[in-house]
Amino acid sequence: MKQVIDRHNLHSQNLHKFDQPSLQLQLESSTYAILSKEMADRTRELRQMKGEELQELNMEELMRLEKSLEGGLSRVVQTKGERLLNEIDALRRK
Structure with a gap:
């Protein structure tokens, strides 16, 4: 009988532990929330760089963009110019 009561008490204590998320789970959940927010922010920034979702930006943000x-x-124009000059030089050497 004592063993049954002990098992019941142990089981009750273990159930209480499962109600509270572990510290590891809390940390992972927090990390997930942070990464999800960063992903959403970066996705929004990328859309804005493509000219989408600009209506929510104020004048200062539009100027920064x-x-x-x-x-x-x-930088793209400069790199393109350098490559064109390199190609012209290569063709002249032939």
């Missing part, structure tokens, strides 16, 4: 895009475009 424009400056970022101009900088990127400048």
